[in-house]
Amino acid sequence: MPKLGMEPIRRAALVKATIDVIGAQGSLDVTVSQIAKKAGMSSALAHHYFGGKDQIFLAAMQQILRDFGAEVRTALRAARTPRARAEALISASFAPSCFDPATVSAWMTLYAQATTQPEMHRLLRLYQRRLQSNLTHALRPLSPRPEADAETLGALIDGLYLRAALARDRNAETALATALSVLDRLTGGQK
Amino acid sequence: MPKLGMEPIRRAALVKATIDVIGAQGSLDVTVSQIAKKAGMSSALAHHYFGGKDQIFLAAMQQILRDFGAEVRTALRAARTPRARAEALISASFAPSCFDPATVSAWMTLYAQATTQPEMHRLLRLYQRRLQSNLTHALRPLSPRPEADAETLGALIDGLYLRAALARDRNAETALATALSVLDRLTGGQK
Amino acid sequence: MPKLGMEPIRRAALVKATIDVIGAQGSLDVTVSQIAKKAGMSSALAHHYFGGKDQIFLAAMQQILRDFGAEVRTALRAARTPRARAEALISASFAPSCFDPATVSAWMTLYAQATTQPEMHRLLRLYQRRLQSNLTHALRPLSPRPEADAETLGALIDGLYLRAALARDRNAETALATALSVLDRLTGGQK
Amino acid sequence: MPKLGMEPIRRAALVKATIDVIGAQGSLDVTVSQIAKKAGMSSALAHHYFGGKDQIFLAAMQQILRDFGAEVRTALRAARTPRARAEALISASFAPSCFDPATVSAWMTLYAQATTQPEMHRLLRLYQRRLQSNLTHALRPLSPRPEADAETLGALIDGLYLRAALARDRNAETALATALSVLDRLTGGQK
DNA sequence: AATGAATGAGTTTTCATTCAT
DNA sequence: GATGAATGAAAACTCATTCAT
Numbered sequence: 102m103p104k105l106g107m108e109p110i111r112r113a114a115l116v117k118a119t120i121d122v123i124g125a126q127g128s129l130d131v132t133v134s135q136i137a138k139k140a141g142m143s144s145a146l147a148h149h150y151f152g153g154k155d156q157i158f159l160a161a162m163q164q165i166l167r168d169f170g171a172e173v174r175t176a177l178r179a180a181r182t183p184r185a186r187a188e189a190l191i192s193a194s195f196a197p198s199c200f201d202p203a204t205v206s207a208w209m210t211l212y213a214q215a216t217t218q219p220e221m222h223r224l225l226r227l228y229q230r231r232l233q234s235n236l237t238h239a240l241r242p243l244s245p246r247p248e249a250d251a252e253t254l255g256a257l258i259d260g261l262y263l264r265a266a267l268a269r270d271r272n273a274e275t276a277l278a279t280a281l282s283v284l285d286r287l288t289g290g291q292k
Numbered sequence: 293m294p295k296l297g298m299e300p301i302r303r304a305a306l307v308k309a310t311i312d313v314i315g316a317q318g319s320l321d322v323t324v325s326q327i328a329k330k331a332g333m334s335s336a337l338a339h340h341y342f343g344g345k346d347q348i349f350l351a352a353m354q355q356i357l358r359d360f361g362a363e364v365r366t367a368l369r370a371a372r373t374p375r376a377r378a379e380a381l382i383s384a385s386f387a388p389s390c391f392d393p394a395t396v397s398a399w400m401t402l403y404a405q406a407t408t409q410p411e412m413h414r415l416l417r418l419y420q421r422r423l424q425s426n427l428t429h430a431l432r433p434l435s436p437r438p439e440a441d442a443e444t445l446g447a448l449i450d451g452l453y454l455r456a457a458l459a460r461d462r463n464a465e466t467a468l469a470t471a472l473s474v475l476d477r478l479t480g481g482q483k
Numbered sequence: 484m485p486k487l488g489m490e491p492i493r494r495a496a497l498v499k500a501t502i503d504v505i506g507a508q509g510s511l512d513v514t515v516s517q518i519a520k521k522a523g524m525s526s527a528l529a530h531h532y533f534g535g536k537d538q539i540f541l542a543a544m545q546q547i548l549r550d551f552g553a554e555v556r557t558a559l560r561a562a563r564t565p566r567a568r569a570e571a572l573i574s575a576s577f578a579p580s581c582f583d584p585a586t587v588s589a590w591m592t593l594y595a596q597a598t599t600q601p602e603m604h605r606l607l608r609l610y611q612r613r614l615q616s617n618l619t620h621a622l623r624p625l626s627p628r629p630e631a632d633a634e635t636l637g638a639l640i641d642g643l644y645l646r647a648a649l650a651r652d653r654n655a656e657t658a659l660a661t662a663l664s665v666l667d668r669l670t671g672g673q674k
Numbered sequence: 675m676p677k678l679g680m681e682p683i684r685r686a687a688l689v690k691a692t693i694d695v696i697g698a699q700g701s702l703d704v705t706v707s708q709i710a711k712k713a714g715m716s717s718a719l720a721h722h723y724f725g726g727k728d729q730i731f732l733a734a735m736q737q738i739l740r741d742f743g744a745e746v747r748t749a750l751r752a753a754r755t756p757r758a759r760a761e762a763l764i765s766a767s768f769a770p771s772c773f774d775p776a777t778v779s780a781w782m783t784l785y786a787q788a789t790t791q792p793e794m795h796r797l798l799r800l801y802q803r804r805l806q807s808n809l810t811h812a813l814r815p816l817s818p819r820p821e822a823d824a825e826t827l828g829a830l831i832d833g834l835y836l837r838a839a840l841a842r843d844r845n846a847e848t849a850l851a852t853a854l855s856v857l858d859r860l861t862g863g864q865k
Numbered sequence: 866a867a868t869g870a871a872t873g874a875g876t877t878t879t880c881a882t883t884c885a886t
Numbered sequence: 887g888a889t890g891a892a893t894g895a896a897a898a899c900t901c902a903t904t905c906a907t
Contacts, residue, residue: 107887128408132880143889145883154881206407213404215458216397217319225458253470257444260451267406267416279444286477295870295907302870324898334872339899489866510790514901525868527904536902588789595786597840598779599700607840635852639826642833649788649798661826668859677886677891684891706877716893721878 111150112160114140119161124203129210133157158210159220165207166228172196173235186239187254187284190232194258195265195277205266229255243288250287257283302341303351305331310352315394320401324348349401350411356398357419363387364426377430378445378475381423385449386456386468396457420446434479441478448474493532494542496522501543506585511592515539540592541602547589548610554578555617568621569636569666572614576640577647577659587648611637625670632669639665684723685733687713692734697776702783706730731783732793738780739801745769746808759812760827760857763805767831768838768850778839802828816861823860830856 118140122131133154137144151157176189198204214221236251244250261276309331313322324345328335342348367380389395405412427442435441452467500522504513515536519526533539558571580586596603618633626632643658691713695704706727710717724730749762771777787794809824817823834849 111887129404133882134880144881145889145891146887148882149888202407209404209407212454212458213320213400216393216400217317222458229455249470249473253448253474256451256455256467256470257448258451259454260447260449263403263450263454264420264447267403267413276447279440279447282440283444295905296868298870323896325896335898336872336900337870340871345898493866511786515903516901526902527868527870528866530903531867584789591786591789594836594840595702595782598775598782604840611837631852631855635830635856638833638837638849638852639830640833641836642829642831645785645832645836646802646829649785649795658829661822661829664822665826678889680891705875707875717877718879718893718895719891722892727877 108150111140111142111146114142115147115151115157116160116164119157120165120203120207123161123206123210124201127202127206129158129206129213155218155220158214159224162207162211162221162224165204166224169193169199169228170231172198177235183239183242184288187236187243187288188281190235190239191254191258191280191284192277194232194262195273195280197273199262200266200273208262208266232258240288253287254280254284299341302331302333302337305333306338306342306348307352307355310348311356311394311398314352314397314401315392318393318397320397320404346409346411349405350415353398353402353412353415356395357415360384360390360419361422363389368426374430374433375479378427378434378479379472381426381430382445382449382471382475383468385423385453386464386471388464390453391457391464399453399457423449431479444478445471445475490532493522493524493528496524497529497532497539498542498546501539502547502585502589505543505588505592506583509584509588511540511588511595537600537602540596541606544589544593544603544606547586548606551575551581551610552613554580559617565621565624566670569618569625569670570663572617572621573636573640573662573666574659576614576644577655577662579655581644582648582655590644590648614640622670635669636662636666681723684713684715684719687715688720688724688730689734689737692730693738693776693780696734696779696783697774700775700779702779702786728791728793731787732797735780735784735794735797738777739797742766742772742801743804745771750808756812756815757861760809760816760861761854763808763812764827764831764853764857765850767805767835768846768853770846772835773839773846781835781839805831813861826860827853827857 115136118136119131122135122139123129133147134144136157137147140147147157151160173190173193176193177186180186180189193199211221211225215225216222232255233251236254237247240247240250240254258280261280265273265276306327309327310322313326313330314320324338325335327348328338331338338348342351364381364384367384368377371377371380384390402412402416406416407413423446424442427445428438431438431441431445449471452471456464456467497518500518501513504517504521505511515529516526518539519529522529529539533542555572555575558575559568562568562571575581593603593607597607598604614637615633618636619629622629622632622636640662643662647655647658688709691709692704695708695712696702706720707717709730710720713720720730724733746763746766749766750759753759753762766772784794784798788798789795805828806824809827810820813820813823813827831853834853838846838849
């Protein structure tokens, strides 16, 4: 068995460490040194593998979105009806993992940085398009205007998440219930 | 007799400069020196009048929310029916001034900082509660569940704003239309 | 009655304020603004009357030494014998007023600044010469080597004060007792 | 393999530079930049190795006391009789190295800072206790009240040092002679 | 006489980044 | 592949001092 290149291992460790550190201190004001230390290596090595702080951050965001995407896919796979698929998409957005402090901070960072950093902007758009496309597909059999309703639902999800994430009292359930009730209205309660 | 009454002038100038600088560079990574320079004074004076960077920021955010609040009140005053009041609230959220780059950056900053800075968190909650209260009041004659619908509309507005603000192509109108159409559905189209 | 010039009043207020502020915060790291505020005037006025921070400090030190000198003279006036005079000189050095935090800080400052600031050095020498002269005079009828013994006693007083002042547990009495017992030995217990 | 083991070297260089700079300018108002420059490195590195200015200062003071302690131990080792030990302790306090401008400034700084900085206070107490203990031990066979006499001698040494150090005309010898003569009196001239 | 206004020069401190080994 | 060493550049903040009124 050949000795594996360290690169993917190191990169993964750094990405995980980034998310951990952001979560631990609930803020994006983390230093490369903190991240590298958490990942068990020198900050010089972090630079070596990523080139710079921005890219480490970017990779961490990508990872979070990738994780989220995976959860969504898993949920979708288990859903047997269009209605179930729509519900799965909504539920995934309010899953406990989405309210992990690290995830919340990362999302807020993403929003804030999307105004200036093209890469972050691209990432955010990617997430939005994917959600839009998934929702549209699920709503097609249920709604006369699937695109428009998907847009509405997507925005509603984001807005509800924003509020639930920033409220100290974890009311993810309320947010979820609200979103599902809107789904009901949009689809006339069809299953 | 010394030159008198500069404090409010300087403070206002600094607040304006803060918004300008954030808007101009589309990012929250602005320094006190940049702000002070833009406001035509030394950074020392900025510290003298505000005490520190955080407080300058806070004052700027408060100003933005105050401006927004004023616009909302003006719009409400012209509205003669509950329906018109609801529309006014929604329209105000998608007014051109809300899409000014400085305003957008400020909002994103607010979201990002609310996770850690208690003052910013308080400010954001204040905005949310005010919107919620205004919407509930407007919906009371139109909806059987005014609180729940206000919550839905509030979150929808935030979500739509987020998307419209971050999309480079200015589609505030689409967002507005979407929000109004949801208002229609929630109220059964009553006027 | 002519309206008195403000100058002496302001200067006195500033000197007092300086001592107060140093005492209150137990450190020489006080700003002109703090002092001026305490004295109820603007820092600009403080500069106007004193020319600069160093001079304010110097005046404060002079005041402390002047106060100490006055106490010494009062004590000497009440002393009827050489022995009583020597005791008065020693007692004055360990009077409660000498252990006032402001006084202690001022003395330490004086020592520290005497290495560089000629004015402070002069002031310290003045104090030392005066003590030396007073002690010598008091010891002349009691000791075969009044100068040498005065030197010894003077240094001992300084050393004991240094230790008592820096010890948190106020042991001025012990220090005083030690000094007096050495006086006894030097003079063979003569009264 | 990176260059290794610089930490102790850098730390030692910084400590030495601190003492040098304080000595050269005879004042405690030295900046980290000055120290770092003298030590041939960037101020950032100084912070990296020490964490902050206060800790650099503290380390410098500790070094001075350590050096002094070493001199004392060396002198004690050569002393064969109690009397010789007492003389050694006294002589060490008036050794030429104690009158090096840097050392004098450092001592004055120590006194001045001991009123506010707990670490400095601890350091000073440590020195005082060590001297006290050494003197007591040496005086035990010579004096009926070794503790009290040690206290007297210790304070006398401090007071004489203070005066000699601050007098521009180097009269360390006179101070030493005075201290030794008091030792004689306290011990009845025993050898 | 008095002061609010204003600042320049300086301080400590932080950190992403580079480099020699 | 890996790291300790090192720094430049910049940040926030402070304060004695000056000035116009």
